[in-house]
Amino acid sequence: MKRPQRYWEDVQVGEELPGFSLEINLRRVIQQVSGTQDWYPLHFDPQFARRAGHQDVFMNTGFLQAALVRVITDWMGDEGFLKKLYFEMRRQQRPGDVMTCKGRVVDKYVRDGQHLVECEVWAENEREGVTTPGRAWVVLPTREGT
């Protein structure tokens, strides 16, 4: 069964991108290493992380990026195209946190023949608030087929 498709005409500025929450726990830390093949110990070895001046291990760039990408690709549908994603790792997602990822449409316009939607996307948790703010530029199809 086809997944729902977003069309550019139907998008409203201010519209929220449905997000999701993930528990950050030991299992997730292991999945992070498996899913990113990032063997830098900062992201799985608490002793290494503490020696570096951090309170604990924290989730890596690849994991956070995958989560923000999921917010966008879940929303835009199969025919959408993520043109650009910018994000900052300002605070940490650590074991014990529940990471929630969300998004919001902030603008839509046509540029160089492309029907673009600009979105804020971010990851947050209860301990730190927004940890990973970002911005995404998405090309959506139109109902007329452009």
Next chain:
Amino acid sequence: MAQKFDIEEVRKRFIGMETPPAKGRYPVEHDPIRRHCQMVEDTNPLFLDPEYARGTRWGGVICPPSGWLALYFASLGPWPPAFEPLVPVVPAPGKRIINLSQEVEWFDVIRVGDHLSVRRRIVDVYQKPIGIDPEAVWVVSELVVTNQRDEVVCMIRNTHLFHRTPEEVAAAHQEGQP
């Protein structure tokens, strides 16, 4: 006594430096995509189900548009498992690395079976103190990922921070260093 770190010398030597192109050890495969999706509970069939993906505009399974995954497929792949930085490393007082930001611009999708390569270039190097290290070094790099037809699929801009541990900072202070 440790030699004083000369940021101007590092900037002269490294800004603009491009690393030799690296080619992925293997073509883009299904299973690393599955593991990547699994860690964030992404069940999108466009990334996971060949039969479903064949019926879409893309004609087959594509990678989630993650710069990290593109770099993974464009690098040698850490085997034996060891830390292999995906960005250029410059001399700095500290060896601990934190990725601070990333921008990924996409020009095409990545399909299973593509064979990716990457070129890396250092765009900027500067020193700016952080709470735990007054001598922290910031490195901005630009990476260009191409496919087997030499088409650019994405460009990635990273800002990394290299810092010392609190023990290393304290030891440097004892030697009269910053």
